[in-house]
Amino acid sequence: MAIEQAWRRRNRIQFIAFLCILALTLVGVIVFENLLFAFVVAIMSGFLLAPVVSYIEVRGMRRLTAVLIVYFFLAVLATLVIWAFVPALAEQFNTLRAGLPHYLDALAKLLDSLSENLNSNAGGIIHIDLGDRVRVWLVDRSAAFAASLPEYISTSVTVLLLSPILTFFILKDGQTISRRLLGLVPNSIFELTLSLQSQISAQIGQFIRARLLESVIVSLVVLIGLWIVGFPFPILLALFAGVANLIPYIGPIFGAIPGCIIAFANAGVGAKFLFVIVVYTSAQLIDIFFIIPLVVARIVDLHPLTVIFAVILGSKLLGVLGMLISIPVVAALKVIIVNIYRHLTDDLIEPTLRL
């Protein structure tokens, strides 16, 4: 058993070093909150790009070469996107910033008229002043935004710099890291842990890819629709709708609000306003009737109540980031619960419990 003793000694050193690195990483992520966001973005990007890397690897390339090829093409794509869209996007952003007081004023007027209607219909029983409330809220939010602007800039810079580096190592060494971690698992639960890890990883990977595909399709439908209608800021609004769509249930409504406010401010409740509503509704109908049943629902079979509860809990704990990661986290928990249940109960029949 001299071979085994040597192997154990070498691995003991590796494991101690590995545990130290893991502990330092965890402390770093907890202490520097910016790192958490960069990690989440890197993990999502890793899941998104892993099939592309594997596709290149199948053609006889080394994994490192495959990762470098993917990074090269991404750099070219990013350059093209910046060259093609950023000037237009910057122009739209500047125009929107210049017109922001006008749009906010229009929103307050809309809410004032709504309040008046409500108050007159309520017959003096209640008195609501939505316009004033929104004005106060906007002033508060603007002050809060100005105060936390340095933090936002620091987060953005950290994410922009760290995420590609972390993604690179996740793609190149992710499997080795996960294998090292599995090496620490006791023999008695090794097979169960490996099975859980592979199921969770597959499900989260598919879920992230499906959600991003969903967002891209919603963005494209909104972009094309707004462009056909001749509406201002199509790229900016399409991007916002796509990102907001990542949040289940409330995201699509949230994503349509800026477009509706701008349409109302420009022309009131007229044909253009209705066209904009039709564009956003069409994007959502395509999402609900085609993309979700065909792609997303097959991957994560969660009860709608579980989804709503998870999103609310996620928003309470981690804000927008919590809302975005709540579903994959719950899906992973479901895999763990179902597998442990099956392992403990010797249940040969698939559990019918739907979480």
Added chain:
Amino acid sequence: MGARPDAFSTHGASAFMVSYIWENFFRKDSSATDHDRALSENYLFKGLSKSEISFIKSLVHHRVYKAGESIFRQGELGIGMYIIIAGNISFSVEDGSSPDPQKARYITRLSAGDFFGEIALVEQAGRRTATATATSECSLLGFFKPDLAEVIERNPRLAVKILNRLGEVLARRLKETTSRLTEIKQERKDTETPGGN
């Protein structure tokens, strides 16, 4: 590389560090060579090129079991196979006819070079049909469903070779089981038939 650190037999961390400092780092990693040999000599991976074996080696899991420790128990969910590098494994099944449910019937013993549990690679939620226990300190290489799935995804040509071999192994097991079953049926028939031998 000079004298071994036996002379420095002090206790604790200092002894460990001295031992580590004196370690011959230029010696070829014998455990890695053992894994290479175990994989290339295994029926499932026989005939694979060096680079293919190296790829499989990057996927398999090395596990060490002490004497008396069970690798898996009868009825547990199984997700893959094990190749024995060193040590012995004994297999037993719970005897259904025995009034004592704890009483297990010994079936067989496997040693270095043998492999077991390969049916779990192709079964959906398959249960282990016997309990495997290490009778001495054992070193095993585990190859599981997620690893096979990774081979299929990352190197389909290699996956076809492995699946072909796996098919052969399973077919041989089926043939042997069918032949044994036929023998048992014949024996039963002979004993039940009046005047039979």
